[in-house]
Amino acid sequence: MQTKKTDVRKVILEVAKAEFLKKGYKNASMRTIAKNTGVGLSNIYNYFKNKDEILEEVLKPLLQAFNIMIEEHNSPEYISLDIFISKEYQQKQINMFVKLILKYREELNLLLFQVHGSSLENFHDEYTNRHTEKGLEYMLKMKEKYPHINTDISDFFMHTISSWWISIIGEIVSHDLEDNEIQKFITEYMEFGTAGWERIMRV
Numbered sequence: 001m002q003t004k005k006t007d008v009r010k011v012i013l014e015v016a017k018a019e020f021l022k023k024g025y026k027n028a029s030m031r032t033i034a035k036n037t038g039v040g041l042s043n044i045y046n047y048f049k050n051k052d053e054i055l056e057e058v059l060k061p062l063l064q065a066f067n068i069m070i071e072e073h074n075s076p077e078y079i080s081l082d083i084f085i086s087k088e089y090q091q092k093q094i095n096m097f098v099k100l101i102l103k104y105r106e107e108l109n110l111l112l113f114q115v116h117g118s119s120l121e122n123f124h125d126e127y128t129n130r131h132t133e134k135g136l137e138y139m140l141k142m143k144e145k146y147p148h149i150n151t152d153i154s155d156f157f158m159h160t161i162s163s164w165w166i167s168i169i170g171e172i173v174s175h176d177l178e179d180n181e182i183q184k185f186i187t188e189y190m191e192f193g194t195a196g197w198e199r200i201m202r203v
Contacts, residue, residue, distance in 0.1 A: 008037075008039060008047060009047050009048075011037050011039070012033065012037050012039060012044060012047060012048070012054065013054065013057055013058055015033050015036045015037045016028070016033050016054045016055075016058055017058045018036075019032055019033050019036070020055060020058060020110055020114070021106050021107075021109075021110055024110070024113075024114030024115070024116070025051070025055055025110075025114055025115045025116065025117060025118045025120075026114075026116050026117045026118075028051065030044065030051055033054075051118075052118050052119050055115065055118050055119075055120065056119065056120065058107075058110075059107055059110065059111055059120065061104070061107075062104045062107045062108065062111060063111075065100055065103075065104065066127065069096070069100070070130055070131060070134055073131075073134045073135075073138060074134055074137055074138050074141060078138075079138070079141045079142060079145055080145075081146060081149075081203055083194070084194060084197075084198045084203055090190055090191075090194065093190055094183075094186050094187050094190050097186050097190075098182060098183050098186050101169065101172055101173065101182055101186075102179060102182065105173050108169060108170075108173045109173045109174060111123055112124065112166070112169070112170045112173065112174075113170065113174065124163070124166055124167075124170075127162075127166055128159065128162045128163040128166060129159075129162075131162035131165070131166075132155070132158050132159045132162045135153075135158045135161070135162060136153075136155065136158055139151040139153055139158075142201075149201050149202060149203055150200070150201050150202040151201065153200070168189065172185065
């Protein structure tokens with residue numbers, strides 16, 4: 001019985017993921033991936049153009065999760081001063097970030113520290129820039145809805161805060177923290193950040 005093409009792709013991705021997580025992108029061997037899948041090296045290229053495309057597919061679920069978070073950042077439900085007083089909102093944010101980190105801890109470590117030489121090596125900077133743009137757009141929407149608040153936030157401050165956040169995720173995944181320690185830290189960070197934004201926006 002002939003193996004389905006989709007099944008072969010799945011096996012290649014599973015083996016490649018293990019190789020990337022163990023050695024990082026640069027040192028991952030296509031020959032090792034071929035050997036461990038039982039798929040000839042030349043045949044692998046019938047499924048993927050190159051090692052870089054395999055990496056992108058391995059990290060696709062994580063990258064999609066980041067994209068969803070960015071797109072939801074400025075959704076109508078978040079353009080509200082309730083973000084400063086609603087425990088429900090704050091807990092939702094905490095749960096979202098904790099879930100992301102716990103679900104993709106290994107992939108995050110790969111993406112943030114082990115993709116040198118790939119098309120994703122500038123992810124930190126690219127994500128920071130996207131997050132900065134969304135943050136500045138968010139301020140405009142908040143000012144439109146609440147003219148009395150202060151939204152005169154410098155681009156560089158917003159850029160730094162955005163960069164800080166992705167660096168914090170890197171710190172979490174690069175340390176051997178227990179799940180409850182991650183939960184506690186994210187809760188502390190969210191409370192700290194909320195109080196800071198409340199002060200700077202003079203809410």
